[in-house]
Amino acid sequence: MTDSARILVLNGPNLDILGRRDPAQYGTVTLGDIEDIVRGACEDAGFAVDFRQTNREGELVEWLHEALDDFAGVVINPAAYAHTSVALHDAVEALTVPVVEVHLSNTWKREPFRHVDHVATAATAVFAGAGADGYRLAVLHLATLLG
Numbered sequence: 001m002t003d004s005a006r007i008l009v010l011n012g013p014n015l016d017i018l019g020r021r022d023p024a025q026y027g028t029v030t031l032g033d034i035e036d037i038v039r040g041a042c043e044d045a046g047f048a049v050d051f052r053q054t055n056r057e058g059e060l061v062e063w064l065h066e067a068l069d070d071f072a073g074v075v076i077n078p079a080a081y082a083h084t085s086v087a088l089h090d091a092v093e094a095l096t097v098p099v100v101e102v103h104l105s106n107t108w109k110r111e112p113f114r115h116v117d118h119v120a121t122a123a124t125a126v127f128a129g130a131g132a133d134g135y136r137l138a139v140l141h142l143a144t145l146l147g
């Protein structure tokens with residue numbers, strides 16, 4: 001693993017209210033819990049990590065641009081923007097580093113509008129339906145790809 005093994009973990013809209021949001025779907029895990037899981041997995045893998053959340057599509061686009069130069073890989077839960085954002089598709093497609101998409105829920109088992117995923121069609125890999133463990137799996141997969 002090189003010194004430059006820094007990874008960017010991005011979280012999209014409404015993930016800041018996990019724990020209070022639709023517990024039947026997402027359980028009681030909070031974004032803080034997920035951050036702890038990610039930091040633990042990154043420590044084990046030897047990655048430095050930048051963990052962020054925003055409710056704004058353009059901010060996600062600008063953060064993805066940072067991975068053109070500054071990060072070895074990206075984990076992203078684009079949340080609802082996965083289903084609507086061609087801009088996020090294009091930003092992911094422009095990257096040469098691996099991008100692993102995560103959804104806590106199995107979006108394929110849910111409403112038909114969640115079966116369109118513009119990020120998945122540009123991502124390196126997708127984990128959906130494994131809950132918070134999907135983030136750990138995403139970090140492990142980046143470690144495999146970058147190791």
Ligand code: DQA
Binds near residue numbers: 015078105114
């Ligand atoms: C989600 C799934 C999306 O469909 C939804 O809009 C979210 C959360 C997930 O992690 O399961 O906000 O990305």
